[in-house]
Amino acid sequence: MAGHPNLFSFPTSDALAAQLRGYVLRCQNSALARHGTFRLAVSGGSLPTVLAKALLAPSNGSPEDTPQFSKWHIFFADERAVPLDHEDSNYRLLNDELVNKIPAELGAPIVHPIDEKHVDDDDPQELADLYREDLMREFAAKDSVKVPIFDLILLGCGPDGHTCSLFPGHALLREKDAWVAAETNSPKPPPKRITLTLPVVTHAISIAFVATGAGKKDILKQIFDQEEGASLPSALVNQGAGDKVTWFTDHPAVDGIAFPRRGSL
Numbered sequence: 422m423a424g425h426p427n428l429f430s431f432p433t434s435d436a437l438a439a440q441l442r443g444y445v446l447r448c449q450n451s452a453l454a455r456h457g458t459f460r461l462a463v464s465g466g467s468l469p470t471v472l473a474k475a476l477l478a479p480s481n482g483s484p485e486d487t488p489q490f491s492k493w494h495i496f497f498a499d500e501r502a503v504p505l506d507h508e509d510s511n512y513r514l515l516n517d518e519l520v521n522k523i524p525a526e527l528g529a530p531i532v533h534p535i536d537e538k539h540v541d542d543d544d545p546q547e548l549a550d551l552y553r554e555d556l557m558r559e560f561a562a563k564d565s566v567k568v569p570i571f572d573l574i575l576l577g578c579g580p581d582g583h584t585c586s587l588f589p590g591h592a593l594l595r596e597k598d599a600w601v602a603a604e605t606n607s608p609k610p611p612p613k614r615i616t617l618t619l620p621v622v623t624h625a626i627s628i629a630f631v632a633t634g635a636g637k638k639d640i641l642k643q644i645f646d647q648e649e650g651a652s653l654p655s656a657l658v659n660q661g662a663g664d665k666v667t668w669f670t671d672h673p674a675v676d677g678i679a680f681p682r683r684g685s686l
């Protein structure tokens with residue numbers, strides 16, 4: 422994949438949110454021009470809160486700066502195998518932080534949750550298979566496709582370098598064919614989850630990470646600056662998707678990273 426990921430660092434959370442808004446809306450606008458809908462996937466963690474700050478800010482009134490939520494299909498980059506109203510649910514988090522706060526005049530997105538009937542299964546494979554079927558309906562209704570091509574995937578990066586529910590050293594990192602995989606042994610609780618796989622993540626048109634705070638400094642240094650970081654899940658996204666990847670960070674998170682970084686998009 423051509424090019425290097427774009428690493429941006431911002432002085433404040435307001436500055437980051439403003440740039441993230443512009444980026445997401447550019448992704449939206451080109452997706453709507455291409456196929457009339459905006460298909461994205463989001464992670465859990467701190468991402469939904471930052472995304473809400475970005476998207477619920479007032480528009481400057483231009484069509485380009487307006488989220489057209491009724492044309493959005495939101496999937497989950499990863500989800501925990503818990504009921505949808507559980508405090509660990511990424512669906513609940515996204516609703517609480519963003520979806521339930523969208524003003525009526527901006528329309529409502531279609532959000533694609535996991536199938537709640539299977540959250541108590543011992544093995545989350547059925548959950549993963551059902552989520553794949555949902556993706557098939559959206560991405561492969563007319564033509565068969567090898568992988569779904571999301572317009573945008575929004576990711577977090579854990580302090581161990583994980584992203585989605587793809588954890589360092591897990592066999593899932595070698596998955597080549599499946600779209601959605603089951604994780605039964607997540608080091609970050611809860612242990613049972615489903616996740617998009619690396620091929621799906623790296624085939625997206627655009628991929629953005631949001632990683633802030635001094636707690637991310639050591640892992641970002643490994644991911645960007647050190648060979649030992651090359652096998653970390655977040656680094657594998659960088660390698661697989663190159664300059665399709667944009668990192669939104671703050672200054673404490675990139676403290677000590679050697680190569681130049683740009684301050685605004």
Ligand SMILES: O=C(O)[C@H](O)[C@@H](O)[C@H](O)[C@H](O)COP(=O)(O)O
Nearest residue numbers: 464465466467577578579584585
């Ligand atoms: O559901 C999850 O657990 C997340 O999707 C996970 O991959 C998250 O994005 C990272 O752990 C970063 O989390 P923070 O943004 O909170 O650091």
